[in-house]
Amino acid sequence: MLSEQSAATVRATLPVVGGAIGEITERFYAGLFAARPELLRDLFNRGNQAAGTQRQALAGSIAAFATYLVDHPDERPDAMLGRIAHKHASLGVTAEQYGIVHKHLFAAIAEVLGEAVTPAVAAAWDEVYWLMANALIAVEKRLYEERGGSEWREWEVVERVEETADVATFRLRPADGRPAPGFRAGQYVSVQVELPDGARQRRQYSLSAAPGSPVRQISVKRVHGGPTPDGEVSSHLHARVRVGDRLRLSAPYGDLVLDTTDAPVLLASAGIGVTPMVAMLAHLADTGHEGRVIVVHGDRSPADHALRADHEAYAAKLADAAPHFWYEEGASGDDRARLVDLTDIAVPQGTRAYLCGPLPFMRAVRAQLIGKGVAPADIRYEVFGPDLWLARER
Structure with missing residues (x-):
């Protein structure tokens, strides 16, 4: 005070x-x-x-x-x-x-x-x-x-998957053989890498597999800088890190976590914001969530949509789930063209919503959800990078 x-x-x-x-x-x-x-x-x-x-x-x-x-x-x-x-x-x-x-x-x-x-x-x-x-x-x-301290542990890359031209998934196991600490769907880890100039830079990446998975999984988008430098850590991971290499990881953190509930759930993402949402969707599928699950994702094109197969596979395992994908270009079949628009999406009362993506996307989706009667307190979000959008406290 x-x-x-x-x-x-x-x-x-x-x-x-x-x-x-x-x-x-x-x-x-x-x-x-x-x-x-x-x-x-x-x-x-x-x-x-x-x-x-x-x-x-x-x-x-x-x-x-x-x-x-x-x-x-x-x-x-x-x-x-x-x-x-x-x-x-x-x-x-x-x-x-x-x-x-x-x-x-x-x-x-x-x-x-x-x-x-x-x-x-x-x-x-x-x-x-x-x-x-x-x-x-x-x-x-x-x-x-x-978490028993602020220890950084070495993890070995056991698999690398090229999701899109600019997104790679790395699956990792503890190099020391000790059990991996648990985490909650939606959390992230920091990855520390040593760059050519000796700097030990750290970046945060969401865990993109469900809790309980025998491996840690991060899906990293290569950052193309444009007017600013390219992403140092993402470029390093894409260019240099292969199966058998080791990375230093923090314990899992993050306060945007999936609540245990049978209430309807809406998972909305855009771009690489898909990563924590897929982990949440996987957890809902693994635990047999019976309530309504609405999956919303927007991207530049189907080819840029990382983890789309996971989006569809996990949604198919749920009792009552519907995926909705929007693309700025290249939409076909059941895909929707242009930007995410929830106008014709039925959102049940009591829905818990989780958002991750660029700030304009989250502001737009939040406004649409409030317009559909979702309580502001039931809309939670995650921002990648510096936190420039402060949530309402009430």
């Missing part, structure tokens, strides 16, 4: 800080990486830094947290904090690193805002930062304890 005095100061200065947050985060990262270059080399996503999306994510989370504190003084945005904590834990973020971030962030705030940062303003925003940081530290500590 933010103190009354700090809440008043934060409310009064939010427009100024919010207006300058882009410049503040730019200065912050420049100072942080100058002082601690190993953080950019081994922890932060260099591609997102080059594109500027990581800066937007930091700015958005701090501003959103501060806004929530002043608007809801007796509450805490647990959904946002949980999402961030899972991502941090999968990367191995430590409590000590929050102190390093604080030092360089507040130096950047003072540099950008100058005399506007009075002692009262500094104290108020310091309170905001540590409320958020300490909440995340507590959640991350619990997550590490639940």
